[in-house]
Amino acid sequence: MSIEEFLVEWRSASPTVLVHTSGSTGSPKPLWVEKRRMEASARITCDFLQLHAGDTALLCMSLDYIAGKMMVVRSLVRQLRLITVEPSGHPLASISEPIDFAAMVPLQVYNSLQVPEERHRLMQIRHLIIGGGAIDDQMAAELKSFPHAVWSTYGMTETLSHIALRRLSGPEASDCYTPFPSVSISQNDDGCLVIDAPTVHDGPLVTNDIVELIPSSSGSEGKASAPSFRILGRKDNVICSGGVKIQIEEVERMLRPHLSCPFLITKCKDAKFGEAVVLLTEATDVEPLRAACEQHLPRFWQPRHYLTVAHLPFTATGKPARSEAQQLAETGLL
Numbered sequence: 001m002s003i004e005e006f007l008v009e010w011r012s013a014s015p016t017v018l019v020h021t022s023g024s025t026g027s028p029k030p031l032w033v034e035k036r037r038m039e040a041s042a043r044i045t046c047d048f049l050q051l052h053a054g055d056t057a058l059l060c061m062s063l064d065y066i067a068g069k070m071m072v073v074r075s076l077v078r079q080l081r082l083i084t085v086e087p088s089g090h091p092l093a094s095i096s097e098p099i100d101f102a103a104m105v106p107l108q109v110y111n112s113l114q115v116p117e118e119r120h121r122l123m124q125i126r127h128l129i130i131g132g133g134a135i136d137d138q139m140a141a142e143l144k145s146f147p148h149a150v151w152s153t154y155g156m157t158e159t160l161s162h163i164a165l166r167r168l169s170g171p172e173a174s175d176c177y178t179p180f181p182s183v184s185i186s187q188n189d190d191g192c193l194v195i196d197a198p199t200v201h202d203g204p205l206v207t208n209d210i211v212e213l214i215p216s217s218s219g220s221e222g223k224a225s226a227p228s229f230r231i232l233g234r235k236d237n238v239i240c241s242g243g244v245k246i247q248i249e250e251v252e253r254m255l256r257p258h259l260s261c262p263f264l265i266t267k268c269k270d271a272k273f274g275e276a277v278v279l280l281t282e283a284t285d286v287e288p289l290r291a292a293c294e295q296h297l298p299r300f301w302q303p304r305h306y307l308t309v310a311h312l313p314f315t316a317t318g319k320p321a322r323s324e325a326q327q328l329a330e331t332g333l334l
Helices: 003-010 035-049 066-078 106-114 116-124 137-143 248-258 287-296 322-332
Strands: 016-020 030-034 056-059 081-084 101-104 127-130 149-156 161-167 184-187 192-196 205-214 228-234 238-241 244-247 263-270 274-281 305-308
Touching (some): 003 066, 016 035, 030 035, 035 066, 035 161, 101 106, 106 127, 106 137, 137 248, 184 205, 228 248, 238 263, 244 248, 248 263, 248 287, 274 287, 274 322
Parallel strands (some): 056 101, 127 149, 238 274
Antiparallel strands (some): 016 030, 149 161, 184 192, 192 205, 205 228, 263 274
């Protein structure tokens, strides 16, 4: 979708806009969302980041998804000066003017960090929000020294982009997400995050994200702040192997510092253990990976299978395509 096509849809008499989920855990699904709620979400973000009319905003993400659409809506609501570039892995390659606000996926940030000129431009962005995928420890460490505000976002299509942020740069850097003031959070019996964000979503939204809630603390005036949360992984990314519950994202997090080649953790059915851990990689020699897993993972977390694939599966927004990864494991190990 072009920006012209989206603006025609936005300015139409219809009170809703069609968006699609990212498809990280299955096929993308169409959703009709209310324009008034998108405007409310835009105001919340702009107010939090203190964006003002005339500030520059960079659109470098696809308008087929909520993240791209919301950049346009924020620009309309706050009268930001929108700069558009074709979505690509190097969104800053042709940018010469200062950017006050930009949203990117981790892959775009990673690529920009590798090119000195693009890295310098990235560092000059006053507010950079990163969403659509996990930010690994190495990238977080690089971003911590950035002079301006860098944020990791938490949200989904159903919440019309993010409802919580965590700071990645400066002394306020944290591994916990803080919800916006208009958002309440809780947990269900499975330990999954429950979101109550009435300005952007009708009724409580039960997520599949297993979280640890961080109790609120009292400030200098004795007022309790809202609780924050740390993401442990997705409920549907749990591997139950021999009675042990293994969180896929936790295994990947532990391995990232020790594996130089791209990889994904998934699972397959196992006659003895019920489910077994599988490591997918594009590397042809899996023995170094096996050695690293045996050295750095608990015994019951170690993959029982190592499978070389032509290409690791990712969605259009850069997230691991978990369903496709599991299917590759199931068929590849037959």
